[in-house]
Amino acid sequence: MTDLLPSPAAHGLVLSGGGPLMKGGTLSRKAKAAIVVRLLINDGADIPLEELPEELQAQLTKAMGQMRTVDRDTLQEVVAEFAEEVERIGLTFSNGMAGALDALDGRISPQTAARLRKEAGVREAGDPWARIRERDSALLVTVLEEESIEVAAVMLSKLDVPKAAELLGMLPGPRARQITYAVSQTGAVTPDAVDRIGLSLASQLGARPISAFDDGPVERVGAILNSSKATTRDDVLAGLDEKDEGLANAVRKAIFTFGNIPARIAARDIPRILRDIDQAALVTALAGAPSMGMEASAEYVFENMSGRMADQLREEVAEAGTPKPADIEEAMGSVVATIRDMEARGELMLPVEEEDEG
Secondary structure, eight states: OGGGSOOOOTTOEESSSSOOEEOGGGOOHHHHHHHHHHHHHHTTOOOOGGGSOHHHHHHHHHHHHHOOEEOHHHHHHHHHHHHHHHHHOOOOOOSHHHHHHHHTTTTSOHHHHHHHHHHHTOOOSSOHHHHHHHSOHHHHHHHHHHSOHHHHHHHHHHSOHHHHHHHHHHSOHHHHHHHHHHHTTOTTOOHHHHHHHHHHHHHHHHHSOOOSOSSOHHHHHHHHHHTSOHHHHHHHHHHHHHHOHHHHHHHHHHOOOGGGHHHHSOGGGHHHHHHHSOHHHHHHHHHHTGGGTOHHHHHHHHHTSOHHHHHHHHHHHHHHOSOOHHHHHHHHHHHHHHHHHHHHTTSOOOOOOOOOOO
16 A cells, blocks of 8 residues: 555655754644645645545644644654555445435435435535536526526526527526626625525425326326327226316327327338337237328328338238238237337437418
8 A cells, every 4th residue: 555655755845945954753643644644745746635624624624733844764654554554444434414315316206315315414526506507497597586586596597508598598588687786796795695595496396296106297297198099098088178278289289199100200210110010010000000090191101211111011902901900909008118219329319390371
């Protein structure tokens, strides 16, 4: 371990100007820590002292300020003692509950982490503004609407320029003008005040209820209906029309069925999709499309593959005749599932159909 440390200076170490030589027998542990830190700094090491508690940072600074010149033998003794202590360390746990929560971030549920932080009164480590910048714009714009003009101005100033411009465009005109003017008045705001505002906003955003579901309600209903039988799907959508037409329209946009293929899949993507689809399911789906009122989807598929492949597939469809309705639905479901899987992997885009303007 000693060979990994900077070599002690040949003539000792000077921590500040002048003064008598300091001997090993008179040094406290704080003084020895100051020697090691100064030696590492002299050697050009980047030591993240800012991660220490403020009290320890202050004690270290005071210890360095009280010391003068350290003789060569004492310096070597301190380095050897430090190296020996480092070699004895097997594993370290730092920062108490805060350190434990940071170490387990992403490995325990957000609900558990939030509850433990609240119970222990632990703030999240690191820059609060970095966490704020990661939040989505829809959430941040509510903060700009609800907070005071002064706080909103500080928040806008701490965000990246593109995101700040996006949020400003989402605000009503009068509010946007007030916040913009307030930004011009933030020159005298102290770093400490900015940090406190950041901690407060990060805490508020972190305290907002955590959803138990990864997707929104519309996406969940759409996914369920997407895998349901056509009769069930139509019946549910008819019921939604009566209760909440807006919700029904949103769910329709979230649904993707075999009948949506011409409107939501680009012609250039058809050959790539066909390589992943089970051939037997494709033949059954295409053969049953006319009886399900989805002949346009079948023709769209035929038109956007090679002529040789289309001719061969048409022959297989003709031989299949008209399958049973249950078999058709199962085959179409298989085709749709493959397309959805490709979308989930980022291999395919399914644009939402535009509503007709009337």
